[in-house]
Amino acid sequence: MSSSAKEAILYRIRTALHDVPPTEQPDDVAITRAYRQQDDRPHAQVVEQFVEMTVDYKAIVHHMSEADLPARIAQSCQDRNLRRLLVPADLPTAWLPAYEGLEIVTDDPSHPFANADLDATDGVLTGCALAIAQTGTIVLNSGPNQGRRAITLIPDYHLCVVYADQVVSIVPEAIAALRSSVVEQGKPLTFISGPSATSDIELNRVEGVHGPRTLEVIVVERDPQG
Amino acid sequence: MASALIPLIPFPEAAKTALADTQLRRNLGKATQTIRAKRAAVVDEMDDWEELREAGRALKDRVLRHLDQYLLQLEESVQRAGGHVHWARDAAEATRIVAEIAKSHDAREVVKVKSLATDEIRLNDGLAAEGIQAIETDLAELIIQLAGEHSSHILVPAIHKNRSEIREIFRRKLADTEDLTDIPADLAAAARRHLRQKFLTTKVAISGANFGVAETGTICVVESEGNGRMCLTLPPVLVTVMGIEKLIPTWQDFEVYMQLLPRSSTGERMNPYTTFWTGVAEGDGPQEFHLILLDNGRTHTLADQIGRQALHCIRCSACLNICPVYERTGGHAYGSVYPGPIGAILTPLLVGVEHAPSLPYASSLCGACYEVCPVKINIPEVLVHLRAEVVRHYQATKGINTYAYAESVVMKMLAYTFADRTRYETAQKLARFGQGPFVSEGKIGNLPGLLSGWSTMRDLRPVPQQSFRDWWRSRNEQ
Ligand code: SF4
Numbered sequence: 001m002s003s004s005a006k007e008a009i010l011y012r013i014r015t016a017l018h019d020v021p022p023t024e025q026p027d028d029v030a031i032t033r034a035y036r037q038q039d040d041r042p043h044a045q046v047v048e049q050f051v052e053m054t055v056d057y058k059a060i061v062h063h064m065s066e067a068d069l070p071a072r073i074a075q076s077c078q079d080r081n082l083r084r085l086l087v088p089a090d091l092p093t094a095w096l097p098a099y100e101g102l103e104i105v106t107d108d109p110s111h112p113f114a115n116a117d118l119d120a121t122d123g124v125l126t127g128c129a130l131a132i133a134q135t136g137t138i139v140l141n142s143g144p145n146q147g148r149r150a151i152t153l154i155p156d157y158h159l160c161v162v163y164a165d166q167v168v169s170i171v172p173e174a175i176a177a178l179r180s181s182v183v184e185q186g187k188p189l190t191f192i193s194g195p196s197a198t199s200d201i202e203l204n205r206v207e208g209v210h211g212p213r214t215l216e217v218i219v220v221e222r223d224p225q226g
Numbered sequence: 227m228a229s230a231l232i233p234l235i236p237f238p239e240a241a242k243t244a245l246a247d248t249q250l251r252r253n254l255g256k257a258t259q260t261i262r263a264k265r266a267a268v269v270d271e272m273d274d275w276e277e278l279r280e281a282g283r284a285l286k287d288r289v290l291r292h293l294d295q296y297l298l299q300l301e302e303s304v305q306r307a308g309g310h311v312h313w314a315r316d317a318a319e320a321t322r323i324v325a326e327i328a329k330s331h332d333a334r335e336v337v338k339v340k341s342l343a344t345d346e347i348r349l350n351d352g353l354a355a356e357g358i359q360a361i362e363t364d365l366a367e368l369i370i371q372l373a374g375e376h377s378s379h380i381l382v383p384a385i386h387k388n389r390s391e392i393r394e395i396f397r398r399k400l401a402d403t404e405d406l407t408d409i410p411a412d413l414a415a416a417a418r419r420h421l422r423q424k425f426l427t428t429k430v431a432i433s434g435a436n437f438g439v440a441e442t443g444t445i446c447v448v449e450s451e452g453n454g455r456m457c458l459t460l461p462p463v464l465v466t467v468m469g470i471e472k473l474i475p476t477w478q479d480f481e482v483y484m485q486l487l488p489r490s491s492t493g494e495r496m497n498p499y500t501t502f503w504t505g506v507a508e509g510d511g512p513q514e515f516h517l518i519l520l521d522n523g524r525t526h527t528l529a530d531q532i533g534r535q536a537l538h539c540i541r542c543s544a545c546l547n548i549c550p551v552y553e554r555t556g557g558h559a560y561g562s563v564y565p566g567p568i569g570a571i572l573t574p575l576l577v578g579v580e581h582a583p584s585l586p587y588a589s590s591l592c593g594a595c596y597e598v599c600p601v602k603i604n605i606p607e608v609l610v611h612l613r614a615e616v617v618r619h620y621q622a623t624k625g626i627n628t629y630a631y632a633e634s635v636v637m638k639m640l641a642y643t644f645a646d647r648t649r650y651e652t653a654q655k656l657a658r659f660g661q662g663p664f665v666s667e668g669k670i671g672n673l674p675g676l677l678s679g680w681s682t683m684r685d686l687r688p689v690p691q692q693s694f695r696d697w698w699r700s701r702n703e704q
Binding site: 005006008009010012013014015016017019020024025026029030031032033034035037053057110112115119132134135136137142146148149151153154171172175176179182183186187188190191192194206208209211212 | 273274277281285287288291292294295296297298307312313314315319362386393411414417425441444450451452455456460475480488497499500504507509510511519521525529531
């Protein structure tokens with residue numbers, strides 16, 4: 001059935017395109033990429049813009065040196081009074097906060113939690129693959145420090161660490177940098193720009209529908225010794 | 227089952243009803259103004275917007291001219307990445323495939339992320355007939371589904387409902403909502419509570435696709451609320467229905483569309499969430515993925531050499547929000563899942579002009595839609611072409627002189643569109659962009675098709691390059 005549908009559709013397409021010369025190849029249809037593909041502003045400016053744009057999309061953003069990171073993570077979790085913090089298995093132990101009443105819940109790929117268990121946590125802490133300054137976007141590719149997609153989706157609070165050297169300036173730079181994740185590794189990607197939102201009620205942006213209703217981002221300048 | 231594409235009532239009559247609904251007009255007016263201003267601001271930020279538009283147009287042109295080749299490449303890429311590919315000639319075939327997949331997993335309920343392609347084939351009704359309930363998970367779609375209505379805007383389907391109307395619907399249909407306020411955050415929270423268990427436990431999810439990459443087999447869904455991520459990540463089985471025109475050639479091409487789409491649609495630099503997946507990723511998200519490639523009139527559209535460009539559409543809805551006709555009538559008047567300027571061309575192209583003869587007239591040809599379209603679809607050109615097709619059809623089949631009918635429709639449309647002065651001025655200004663090719667020796671002659679009759683009869687004068695009002699104003703400013 002399906003193969004005959006395939007033949008029928010291909011036949012219809014070829015008939016519809018009778019005006020396209022049979023010798024024409026896809027590359028004969030010119031594409032002019034005259035838009036910006038790179039940006040050479042100083043990197044410090046790019047990082048500043050990332051902070052600004054992410055704040056503009058209603059995320060909570062901090063910017064600091066690596067030495068201050070663990071204290072900041074602990075403070076953020078404590079401010080929200082988190083009881084069960086979900087983390088991917090490969091997260092650096094130095095990042096893990098510890099205070100009275102906090103349980104760290106590690107999602108181990110060999111024994112992944114069921115959705116209901118993930119739903120019983122109240123926050124998730126991860127790193128990211130890269131970030132885009134122009135749009136205030138964080139990109140996850142299920143790579144180091146990120147875990148699988150479900151863990152950054154179900155908890156109501158996402159605390160995300162972005163190293164300053166992971167921030168690219170514009171969208172084309174991000175797409176180029178992500179190429180190998182997709183083409184070679186076939187990894188799923190998630191672009192996150194601010195917390196989940198809807199504009200469905202009289203076009204007012206309401207933060208927080210189904211994804212994490214709070215997104216907190218810590219931008220970290222890497223310690224040169226590290 | 228009625229078609230989701232074929233209007234039951236001709237546009238002018240449906241528009242009259244819509245115009246009489248003042249609540250609808252107020253909601254629409256506020257909504258379209260807000261979104262227009264947001265779009266304009268974020269488009270202004272981009273120095274290279276025109277270059278991006280041109281690339282966006284050219285890439286789609288390349289895909290369409292070699293669609294057979296690209297589809298085969300996509301099929302191979304998806305299969306290589308562990309996905310299954312199905313082909314569907316029409317709505318019935320697509321629905322049957324989805325139902326079979328759901329049944330093979332004993333799913334009586336499926337969760338669904340907003341998708342025009344699935345609205346177009348009335349998938350929910352088709353599944354219901356097979357005993358499978360499709361749960362809409364976008365806030366607006368949920369509102370529409372609970373209210374038992376149809377969408378009126380391709381991006382903000384409940385644009386015609388205000389917050390107190392939404393509260394009433396939720397109070398009637400959702401549990402524990404006696405104390406619900408009409409504060410948007412509370413309304414959103416009620417939807418979150420209502421859908422959470424469904425996301426966590428449902429076995430099969432259904433989505434559409436914003437883009438599919440021939441080179442890699444990567445599928446992309448752009449959204450705001452996170453219900454898309456829920457559907458695309460949590461259920462173990464994912465079925466995606468994608469129109470065959472949604473293809474882009476390579477991964478790199480996202481550098482164009484991920485800039486054009488968010489800014490044009492919601493007026494954001496980037497929408498909150500975008501998911502890209504390539505077949506099946508072990509231990510991460512659905513472990514069974516089906517892609518259904520849907521024709522349902524697209525090859526018919528492809529065969530029309532002028533109309534073909536309608537298949538470039540990335541469903542951003544910028545043309546709806548800018549359209550003076552849409553702003554006044556709303557989406558329901560178009561009687562199709564594709565309303566507004568794009569609907570006025572795409573609907574007749576998909577189903578044949580004979581089934582939607584009034585839609586090509588649902589426009590003043592002011593040209594604003596062409597100007598905002600991120601993939602440069604020349605909607606006025608296609609409208610004029612389709613009007614000629616309508617006339618040809620009536621002459622061939624009924625032998626009646628339809629000039630009178632068509633002209634009176636055009637005149638009625640223009641009359642109310644230009645009823646107030648500012649709108650008239652804007653339309654006039656915009657008309658100057660649109661008329662270029664038809665002006666010769668200071669007169670508009672040779673308008674293709676139907677309007678050629680109209681223009682020779684009326685000796686239509688072109689819209690002057692500077693109107694009297696413009697001239698008066700600039701004279702005063704000097
Ligand atoms: S026709 Fe152009 S402006 Fe209208 S929805 Fe499609 S892409 Fe957007």
